[in-house]
Amino acid sequence: MTLQQTPAGHPADAESGREPVVRLSGVRRHFGQTPAIDGVSLTVRKGEILGLIGRSGAGKSTLIRCLNGLERPDSGSIQIEGREITKLSEEELQPVRRRIGMIFQHFNLLSRKTVEENIALPLKIAGWTKEKRLARAAELIDLVGLSGKARSYPSALSGGQKQRVGIARALAASPALLLSDEATSALDPETTASILELLKDINKRLGVTILLITHEMEVIRTIADRVAVIDAGRIVEEGPVWSVFANPHTETTRNMLSGIRPNLPPHVAARLVGEPSGEAILGVDLSGPDAGNLLAGLSAELPDGFRLVHGGVDHIQQQSVARFFIGIPPAADALARAIAYLQRHGAKVEVLGHDPRHV
Amino acid sequence: MTPVMFDLFVRSFWETVIMTAASGAISLLAGLPLGLALVATGRGGIAENLWINRILAAIVNGFRSVPFIILLVALIPVTRFIVGTSIGMWAAIVPLSIAATPYYARMAEVSLREVDRGLVEAVRAMGGNRWTIVREVLVPEALPSLVAGFTVTLITLIGASAMAGAIGAGGLGDLAIRYGYQRFETAVMIAVVAVLILVVCAIQWAGDRLVARLDHKA
Known part of the structure; x- marks a missing residue:
């Protein structure tokens, strides 16, 4: 979907x-x-x-x-x-x-x-x-x-x-x-x-x-x-x-x-760097019936887990609209697997940068 | 005060009342439509027509700029044509009305202009025509302010009527000039001034009461 x-x-x-x-x-x-x-x-x-x-x-x-x-x-x-x-x-x-x-x-x-x-x-x-x-x-x-x-x-x-x-x-x-x-x-x-x-x-x-x-x-x-x-x-x-x-x-x-949808908190955005060091921060958008189950599925996919930075699931006109920001730990293939999983479920995924504070 | 003087005083009082009431009524009947016309034809008005607006404004300003005592004399042919004579109380009502009409028209114009444009827009949006806007919005909404302006006009007319003594109109002002001033009868002067103060206070009080009853703004 x-x-x-x-x-x-x-x-x-x-x-x-x-x-x-x-x-x-x-x-x-x-x-x-x-x-x-x-x-x-x-x-x-x-x-x-x-x-x-x-x-x-x-x-x-x-x-x-x-x-x-x-x-x-x-x-x-x-x-x-x-x-x-x-x-x-x-x-x-x-x-x-x-x-x-x-x-x-x-x-x-x-x-x-x-x-x-x-x-x-x-x-x-x-x-x-x-x-x-x-x-x-x-x-x-x-x-x-x-x-x-x-x-x-x-x-x-x-x-x-x-x-x-x-x-x-x-x-x-x-x-x-x-x-x-x-x-x-x-x-x-x-x-x-x-x-x-x-x-x-x-x-x-x-x-x-x-x-x-x-x-x-x-x-x-x-x-x-x-x-x-x-x-x-x-x-x-x-x-x-x-x-x-x-x-x-x-x-x-x-x-x-901007005032009504979740956005990456400014203090987190400020410390993001481009080169891969520390946690990768992803922005994820998905609407439709899968939106509510996405995070549960993702944690099953990633054995080392991930961190929910900000956001959640909203309901507009009885539609689930998910928008969240997650941090993927810098383990071997975690980032690639996460992106593949999310995209497979129809989500729009964007790598916003890396957070050196979380390693 | 002698009985003769007292009779004269009472007669003068009624002359003032009649002159003020009659010219007040005429200035209301003529001035309100003129004020409405000034607002309606003005910029952004419900019947905008700037040429007519300029002509009306020029006429109003023309009459308002002539001192009343001069208007009184200048209008003698008009007065004679309307009343048949240029002397006496009824003759004085003509120049008083002609002077008070543009005065009240400007007062009404200010009152009507202060009606919230949003209300006019709301009634236009309901499908109301110009007449509906005048009848349901402009006049009712401005009414407290129109009454306040009319109170001021009446009080101004009492003052102006004193000058009408110059054409033998009588009235309290005339009495004060002839007896109180020219014959040094201080008692008459004091009595006239006291009565005028009472009359003005009574009109102002009645006007304020009416405004308070009519006004439903918070």
């Missing part, structure tokens, strides 16, 4: 058959001379959670704003549920926007409307009667876990509660697509986890397609099915989350992952 193979039955397989909710092709947007988006093509399929990650200034905010026409691209095509929106007038865009809910980093709740009035606002815009929209707002208040807060004003709510109102408001008109613009970036880690849990639950229960932008890999890891990495206005990498985490192809992605 190699990294490139997608195990049968994984959600990524099923998605390829689903119809796209959003289809971008060759979208460009310049601000003066600087391109904010430089030829982006991207598809969001029905029912999936696609995470778009990039540093600040990478163009992700501009891109997400193009999807509901808050920002107009200079060229390229944007289709929402099969309808081209780049040529629509502001008035023609309004019904399209009602099919798209959006949540924001700073919540953007109206301070002089109560929780229920905030949630009911998209319905008021869509022309629902007061009775119907308050009934719908009550349903959503329960859905997002804010029972008893209908008559509160946003100022009386915590950040997490405000974002729950934002989510309820975005879902009020039963949109086909939910856009999340750094929705958890202003929240503490615990609240972030509960908001992501809520989004995931909504995606599962209501089947709402979600496109979220973030600069935090942890968010992608927790919630997304697929990830697209954007850098300098271009999509540089795209794929199922577990596969991108297991085997990032670009420097940008590796950098963004």
Whole structure:
């Protein structure tokens, strides 16, 4: 088994058959001379959670704003549920926007409307009667876990509660697509986890397609099915989350992952030398069902044993993703046997150097 | 204070109240839309149109730069056309309103401009049109600040109405000038000043109370 193979039955397989909710092709947007988006093509399929990650200034905010026409691209095509929106007038865009809910980093709740009035606002815009929209707002208040807060004003709510109102408001008109613009970036880690849990639950229960932008890999890891990495206005990498985490192809992605994947500790890296003296330090990457058993097998293979320096097995989208660093003692053929064993099991192996401290 | 003087005092008080209330109401009705137009047509506004914005701004600045006492005289033909006369309390309401409208328009503009752009964006993202943005976002969110600005406008109008005595409009300010200043009746002067202080305090207090009730920001 190699990294490139997608195990049968994984959600990524099923998605390829689903119809796209959003289809971008060759979208460009310049601000003066600087391109904010430089030829982006991207598809969001029905029912999936696609995470778009990039540093600040990478163009992700501009891109997400193009999807509901808050920002107009200079060229390229944007289709929402099969309808081209780049040529629509502001008035023609309004019904399209009602099919798209959006949540924001700073919540953007109206301070002089109560929780229920905030949630009911998209319905008021869509022309629902007061009775119907308050009934719908009550349903959503329960859905997002804010029972008893209908008559509160946003100022009386915590950040997490405000974002729950934002989510309820975005879902009020039963949109086909939910856009999340750094929705958890202003929240503490615990609240972030509960908001992501809520989004995931909504995606599962209501089947709402979600496109979220973030600069935090942890968010992608927790919630997304697929990830697209954007850098300098271009999509540089795209794929199922577990596969991108297991085997990032670009420097940008590796950098963004550096805080969340195991790395060789700096003090160990500092003393590595090139010539064979002391222990050989290997970096090993493997994903798939074998990942969890790899070390046990390796110790059977090497009579003199080995040393686990750093790392372990992670689980992303029910996939085992192993990344660890091991030290092989300088015995006769131990290094060659270890590499042969690991490669036989599909692992990516890299000899990083030798640690003279361990002989 | 003689009974005649007292009657004059009461009449002057009501003249001040009516002049302030009437010109205040007109400046609110005309100034708020003008303030909205200034914000909407300004850079990044919901109906951006910089040419219209410049023209509106020039008109507002023009009226605001003319001292009120000069405006009072310069507007006499306009007043005569609207009210039929250029003398008296009703005649004074015309220049007072015309002076207060651009004043309040600028106050409203500042209030409306301070509404978080994110809120406008959120309502646009919901599919709201410009009118929805005005009705659901700009005016309600700015309301506490709009009320605070209107309170200031009313108090400024009380001061300005004293000058309307120059065209025989009456009012407390006029009373203080004619009796208190020109005839050295110190008691009248003190009484007028005391009443004006009370009126201004009452308006400010009522305005502050209303702002506190309307404001739901943390």
